[in-house]
Amino acid sequence: MSAASHSLPRWADLLLLPVVCLAVALLAAAGVVALVGQNPVEVITVLVHGAFGTARGFSYTLYYATTFVFTGLAVAVAFHGGLFNIGGEGQAILGGLGTGLVALWWSAFLPAWVMLPLMVMAGALFGMAWASVPAYLQAYRGSHVVITTIMFNFIASTLLVYLLVNHLRPAGAMSVESVAFADSAKLPGMHEALAWIGVEWPASPLNLSLVLAALAAVGVYFFLWRTRGGYHLRAVGSSPGAAEYAGIRPQRQVMVAMAISGALAGMVGMNEIAGVHGKLLLEFVSGAGFTGIAVALMGRNHPVGIVLASILFGALFQGGAEVAFEVRGFSRDMVVMLQGFIVLFSGAMAYVIAPMLAWVLVMLRRLPPQRKQPGAAHG
Numbered sequence: 001m002s003a004a005s006h007s008l009p010r011w012a013d014l015l016l017l018p019v020v021c022l023a024v025a026l027l028a029a030a031g032v033v034a035l036v037g038q039n040p041v042e043v044i045t046v047l048v049h050g051a052f053g054t055a056r057g058f059s060y061t062l063y064y065a066t067t068f069v070f071t072g073l074a075v076a077v078a079f080h081g082g083l084f085n086i087g088g089e090g091q092a093i094l095g096g097l098g099t100g101l102v103a104l105w106w107s108a109f110l111p112a113w114v115m116l117p118l119m120v121m122a123g124a125l126f127g128m129a130w131a132s133v134p135a136y137l138q139a140y141r142g143s144h145v146v147i148t149t150i151m152f153n154f155i156a157s158t159l160l161v162y163l164l165v166n167h168l169r170p171a172g173a174m175s176v177e178s179v180a181f182a183d184s185a186k187l188p189g190m191h192e193a194l195a196w197i198g199v200e201w202p203a204s205p206l207n208l209s210l211v212l213a214a215l216a217a218v219g220v221y222f223f224l225w226r227t228r229g230g231y232h233l234r235a236v237g238s239s240p241g242a243a244e245y246a247g248i249r250p251q252r253q254v255m256v257a258m259a260i261s262g263a264l265a266g267m268v269g270m271n272e273i274a275g276v277h278g279k280l281l282l283e284f285v286s287g288a289g290f291t292g293i294a295v296a297l298m299g300r301n302h303p304v305g306i307v308l309a310s311i312l313f314g315a316l317f318q319g320g321a322e323v324a325f326e327v328r329g330f331s332r333d334m335v336v337m338l339q340g341f342i343v344l345f346s347g348a349m350a351y352v353i354a355p356m357l358a359w360v361l362v363m364l365r366r367l368p369p370q371r372k373q374p375g376a377a378h379g
Contacts, residue, residue: 116185185278
């Protein structure tokens with residue numbers, strides 16, 4: 001038996017492998033940075049300080065991470081059901097549309113304690129409905145979910161443009177966006193929430209959607225690993241034939257997996273629409289649905305790993321902006337290159353690194369234990 005055939009222990013797959021992949025990605029990116037004439041140590045130092053060195057920078061990191069938690073969880077739930085949901089972008093757009101429509105219709109006369117839960121439910125339901133169509137086509141018509149979800153991304157984007165340009169934009173306005181929501185539809189910022197308990201925090205886009213994202217991560221964990229429904233979903237994802245033999249209907253689980261996945265992606269609108277902009281506008285998702293794929297891959301499709309990977313990608317977004325501003329000659333394109341290396345090594349290259357890491361762990365286990373020297377315990 002070759003060493004490559006050994007599989008990684010669960011703890012190594014969830015914790016050690018992502019750390020090793022990240023280290024290799026940073027080394028490769030550092031080499032490229034050095035080749036273009038920049039100082040890798042300076043770039044990494046500025047990036048880390050920009051993302052974590054100040055309260056305001058850390059707030060921006062968590063703000064980006066909040067969106068990535070939603071889209072990463074959306075990818076992970078579908079993956080555990082044996083599906084590769086690439087439609088998080090479109091599902092987030094439709095979720096934001098649902099969030100915005102409820103705010104536009106009712107925020108003028110409903111109080112915040114009614115309005116905000118309605119917006120959460122609307123975003124989740126719109127995202128769920130949008131994901132259910134590709135799910136039905138996969139489960140009952142044989143269409144592949146990868147193809148249909150990609151197509152639905154473009155349809156969702158076009159639908160949002162049509163509605164904003166022709167129906168939701170105020171008459172005579174040049175900007176393609178809706179009117180501002182009433183105050184009851186605006187989610188409090190984290191600095192405002194902390195001020196309620198006497199904690200002073202700098203203003204930033206970070207808002208109470210962070211709490212919603214944390215609850216979503218906990219809920220996904222308990223659903224997948226602590227409920228019968230989650231077991232059925234994972235059973236179908238592992239082996240549809242064996243699951244069907246055991247009395248579990250694969251078609252039903254496809255619908256369940258995609259519905260939950262779409263609902264999670266749909267809650268992105270609470271962070272962006274209700275928490276920051278206070279209006280419905282174009283490009284509020286800005287590729288977060290696709291970033292969620294990388295987040296789920298790096299987090300090994302586990303909620304804890306997804307939260308950590310989301311913070312990492314949030315740091316890359318925030319720290320990368322600081323690097324592009326502070327380091328002379330380091331462009332935003334180079335920041336995208338650094339992100340690309342992490343995606344590459346956490347995704348495709350993980351399958352190359354994993355066998356080598358498994359071999360190292362096997363070799364370490366085979367090392368003989370050190371024996372104490374005779375008399376070493378005596379003075």
